[in-house]
Amino acid sequence: MLTLDMVLAVISQPALMTILAISAGLAWPLGRRARPDRPRLGALFVFTLGAVLSATAITVSWRPSPVLIPSYLDGFGDPAYLVGEFAGSREKIANIGLFLPLGLLAGLLWRRPAAILGLLAALTFTIELWQAFIGRGGDAVDVVHNTVGALLGLMLAGLPTRLRPGRLPSP
Structure with missing residues (x-):
């Protein structure tokens, strides 16, 4: 179940929000190119990929x-x-x-x-x-x-x- 704490945890991370915003911006142009005959499905794939990357590739405390x-x-x-x-x-x-x-x-x-x-x-x-x-x-x-x-x-x-x-x- 989605809670307010979960939503706040997501929107309080600028890097995560940046990747989501970039994914949203690229979803339609890249999705159309992936499959011109199925642009909505392609856009959904690109956005989903961006969401997965934002959830997995970001950390709150950067310690490379x-x-x-x-x-x-x-x-x-x-x-x-x-x-x-x-x-x-x-x-x-x-x-x-x-x-x-x-x-x-x-x-x-x-x-x-x-x-x-x-x-x-x-x-x-x-x-x-x-x-x-x-x-x-x-x-x-x-x-x-x-x-x-x-x-x-x-x-x-x-x-x-x-x-x-x-x-x-x-x-």
Whole structure:
């Protein structure tokens, strides 16, 4: 549930508001170029991408330091850490939900799910690396959850094609 405290926390961060404003300004021109035949969907994708970036790439206290990067990268070497307690907390579920709309919108815009999933996985890897650099503590588990969210979005985007009459097996 959205609370007044949440709204105030968002609007009180100038960097976050700047990225959102830039995303809103670029959404229509870039969205039209992404898919001229589906400009609204393209604009929604661009704005959603900007919202994800503003939520993940900003920190209140800027403390750039490469010290946290090795521990972030080490997380990828421990499979039990990556999948242990999968979706076991609100934060993990939120990470899935964060990238689900991007996967869904990208899947509706472009028909290359493997390429889209690879790009969104690379995006979340880069965001988490950035978070480690700025002192926000990037986490390899977040990359897994964000990528699963993107995959779920892509699967949802593909449902209309799979559910068309004639595509279902006959009894």
